[in-house]
Amino acid sequence: MVFFINTAACATLGTKKDIEMTQLHGEPAQSSGSLRLEEPATLVGRWIIAMQTGDCAVDFTARRIDSANAWAVEDVTGCLTASVPGVVGWRPTPDGIALASADRRTVVLFATGADGWSATLSGGPATLRRG
Known part of the structure; x- marks a missing residue:
């Protein structure tokens, strides 16, 4: 062009x-x-959320949830639900990675920083890393 x-x-x-x-x-x-918006396909896979209560393994899937404007999060052990109720999906944002509720709200934003992605949950600080 x-x-x-x-x-x-x-x-x-x-x-x-x-x-x-x-x-x-x-x-x-x-x-x-x-800020660069990550392509969703590059974020699909196993992720570890490190919290004061311990590590929580979740899977960011490529399965779209249109009602949440997000891709599905698989939380097989229930550790994410126990720490952050209401999360059904994930989506990239210019500032990092958002965990979303079924009604499209951002429940948690893991902001991009020098040491990866971090957020503050009700139980304290948390970091997000590939698993």
Whole structure:
């Protein structure tokens, strides 16, 4: 895809660089300060939530739950439900990984940080890592 820019119009619309950054290969451009949204497919699999009460293994699945606007979380042992009631799914966000309820609310946000993903639960701090 090629865009031609009328540089005379740049004075009205912004700089040429601003205009070029508005679209790149058919997708909105991200500035270097933008947070990157992870592709859901890259997050599918086993995850460990480390909490003060111990580790909790869950599986982020590729099964979509449209009513929750999320992908299903499998919590076979029930440890997630015991610590964070109401979670049915997960979804990537620009800030990290959200655990969602059936009514689309974000119940917990594991925010991206230098040491991975972290959140504060009712029982204290928690970290999320691949299992």
